[in-house]
Structures are given as C-alpha cells and as structure tokens.
Amino acid sequence: MKKENKLKSGLQAILTDLLFWIYIFGCVFFLINHWFEKVIPSSFVVIFGIAVGLITFILGLSAGRKIFLPTIRTANKWHKSFWGWSVFLILFITFVVGWNMVEVDLYKLFTKFQNAGGIMSGIFNPNMDILIVCLTALAETIYLALLATIFAIPFAFILSFFAARNLMPKTFIGNTVYIIIRTIATLFRSIEAIVWAIIFSVWVGIGPFAGMLALMIHSIASLTKLYSEQIENIDSGPVEAIKATGASTLQIWIFAVVPQIISPYLAFTIYRWDINVRMATIVGFVGGGGIGLLLLQQQQLLRWQNVGVIIWLIAAVVWIMDMVSAKVREKLQEM
C-alpha cells in the first residue's frame, strides 16, 4: 500500500471509530435521560466517545480498523472479535433508542381502535351527495398533474443532453456545464414537491396553479435526471457512425441520439404523469388546490363521510393511472 493511501485509510479509520463511540455514548445518555430523567452534560458524551474510540483504535480492536485497515490482528469471525460485538452493540442500541424515540406503544395500537370508528364508518358509508363537487376537484388534480408534466418536458428534454456524460466534451466547459446542471437537478429534486407547493402558494396564491408550478419544478429536475441517464445508456455505435459522416454536433444529437431515446423518454414521461397525479393530492394539502385541498378541508371539519368519498376517488384514480401507464409503457417497450 502506498504511504499516502495508508495515511488516508488511517484517518478514515480513526474518524470512524471516534464517531462510532461518540454515537454509542450519545445513545446511552439519551436512554439515561429518557428512563431516569437525569441530565448528563453533553461534553461527557464527546469525552467518553473520544476516549473509548481512541483506546479501541490504539489496541487495534476497533471496527474502523477492520473496515479501512484490515490486518492479521483483527479476527475474521465477528462473534469472536471485539469489532464484531461493538457493531452488534451499535445496531442494538440504535434499535432501542429508535423504539423509545418513536414512542412505540403496542398497547394503544391494539386497544384504542374505537377512536378511529368515525373515519372507518365514514369510509364505508361515503356521502354520495358531494360526488359532483369531488369529481370537479379530482379533475382539477388530474389536469394540474398533466400540465405540470407537459410543461416540464421541453425543459427536461433540452437539459438532459447537457447533463449526459457521454455527450458533453471532456473539456473544462463541457464538465462545468455537466456538473452545474446535474447539481441543480439533484438539488431541486431533493426539495420535495410539498416544499415547492408551500413556496408557490405564497407566490401565486393558494390554488391549482401553485400546485402545478410545484410539480413542474420537481418534474423538470427528476425527468432531467432520468432522461440524461437514458442518454448515457444509448448504444455509442450509431453516434460514432454519424460523427464519421461529417455531421455537426447538433446533427449527431438529432440523428443518432434522439431516435434511440424517444421511446424510453415517452415511457418515463407517462410514468412521471402517474407520479404527478399521486403527488398532486399531497401537494393539495399545503395549498396546491384540487382534491387534496378538499380532503384537507373535509378532514378538518370532521366530515368523515365526505372524506370517505374522496379517499375512494383518489384510490380509483391512482389505481387506473397505474394500470394505464403500465400498459402504455409495456407497448412502448415493444416498439
């Protein structure tokens, strides 16, 4: 192993061990606090963690060493070694802390069913009088999902070419464009549509338009990623062949790349519409309009029979969309 690499692995190993034990002591102190209501200064966690981490590392027993600096001194069977038991400890303590933090209460789950009686009976006795109102809201949701998808297509289509590694030249500019578009797309995608909906409902006011904008932004980001991955998977042979005819870059894209991606693009787009219809319901909850908004209102008024209608309608639409989009995608595959 090169000296440089050894240093790097060593640092990684010791850092892993420190974090490992700080986390374990953090968990222990959380549990002491939780069960015995004794507050222990957080500096103790860090001091104990670092101390134990360092000791195990120096003694060569630690998990960090096992991962980054495998040597003969570390045993291979986990139940015969210190690192094995410490990994077991960290998993076990994580589970215990999780159980307490989430306030798991099986007693409530099995004895308080009657609390949900109202909503359950509402679901099975839906109030059909408001069906028309619900259908109107549902149409709003479907259309807003459709428009969000349609508006996202041209943006994502164009961006995807610049976000495909195999199309961008390996020059400074090519790399920069690639990285910027990929980063923005990832960033925008990691912000949930529901957050975008909150932003846009303030920007353009509560209603389906805000919902559409939210879904559109999220769709652009996510389609750009899916599309560009599709471009990265194309057969490079035709690209080479078209390049050899003396075609310009744009001609290469149009004649060698586009024909190869058109049917997967359609499949992804339809899948995206399917996702958007589902998300549109959620987005409605935070001011994105459509059936989600109606559901929120009826739920807050405790009109469980009305909620029942809405739930059935949403389930039906999601089910139908799912089926239709699966069928269409299947057909596209055969093309």
Add this chain to the structure above:
Amino acid sequence: MKSIIELKNLHKVYATGTHALKGINLEVKEGEFCILLGLSGSGKSTLLRCLNRLIEPTSGDIYIDGIDVVAAKGKKLRYIRRKIAMIFQQFNLIKNLSSLTNVLTGKLGYSTLIHSLTFPQHKNDMKTALENLRRVGLKEFAENKTRNLSGGQQQRVAIARALMQNPKVILADEPVASLDPATADSVMRYLGELNKKDNMTVICSLHFLSLARKYGTRVVALKDGKIVFDGTPREIDEKKFKEIYGEDAEEVKIR
C-alpha cells in the same frame, strides 16, 4: 499513382496507459484495397479511427488527399470526414429508423441543419439515396426499419450510407466479423466493386486470409501497435502468418 493516405510516425497512447500505436508509417496509394491484419488489440481499430479522428492521435501526422487531418478543427474536420466513409463491425445503423433514413444520414456532412431535417423534401437526396439502396440490392427494403433486417442486409445499408458520402476513402473496421461466411463474401464483393468501379480507396481490417487474398491488393499487418508486414496478399505464407498471429495460429479456411 499518387498516394491518398500518408501516416508519419503515428502514436496513440490511451488515458489508461495502453500504447496502442507505436510509430506507424504508412502510405496508401489511390485505388488500393488495403487489408489490415492482426490480432484483436493489435491496433487495427485505433488506426482506422485515427484516420477520421474518431480517436485523437497522441502524436504524428496524418495526411489524407494532401490535407493535414491532425490539425483540422470544426468545419474543416467535418469536410475531411465527409470524404472518408466508415463501415463498422456492428453496422452502427440507427435501428428504429428506416433504411432510407439511415442512408440519408450519409449526406449529413454536406447538409445544413435545416436541410437535414427536411431530407424528404429534397428530391435529389431522395433519388440518390434510393439509387444507392438499389445498388446494394435493397431498394424494396427502403421503408423497413433496419432492426428488422438481417446482418448482411444491415451491412449493405451501411455501405449505401457510405456511398451517400461520395467518399474517396472507405474505412472498414472488421465489416464481416459478425456475418456468416457466405454473407461475408457478398459484403466484401460490394466493397471490391466500389474499389474497382468507383476507384475508391479501401482500408479494411479482416481476420480471414482467404478474403484478404481474394479482394485485397495489399496487406498491412499490425502486431502490438507496429507494422510487422507490408506486401501483397500472395506473399503471406504460413511462416508470415504465424509471425503475425503467433505460433499457435492455424489459418481458418472459410471456403
């Protein structure tokens, strides 16, 4: 006869460190049918792809028809490329487009973007494309998607695409390696015809000595990125063959 291709001390070192071409000096005369022999990995594909700059050579000079290929950029490079057609082992057609459209792509180097998007409106291009398809015996397959054609038919569409470029040089990278022997011969026959009738210079990598003897006017053999033989096909006897392909090699007769 004047030389159409001139390579001077051509080197190619890949980013991975592989030294694929180690100082190739080669002169190809106009109208030659030059066969490249050599094991897989001997540098044949790299050499062919350097000629039209699908691969950037590391150092050395390439002149085609007197033009400095290595120095060419942008438009100039496109003008050079359109005079050099290329045929590939995997045909490299756009599989879900029709044969006719695939042939028309041979015209891209001569067309503006707008022109190339409206090929069907240009009677001349359509006529030439159909004529080229007829020449390779595939006129009735013009509207078929190429994915539905057999391997031999696909390679003939690729030849028609090459013809569309009206090239001076045809580079063929193992054009028959994925075809059965009979089809392989018919594809080689088309290349032979272009060489003789249309006076196109052909550089073609092959593995079959029998085809090399039948169609080649000259054989250049590569081994580890160097030229180890340069002469006529007749001059390759068993000893030479073993030199090129290694001691254990036996010549496979396909006919």
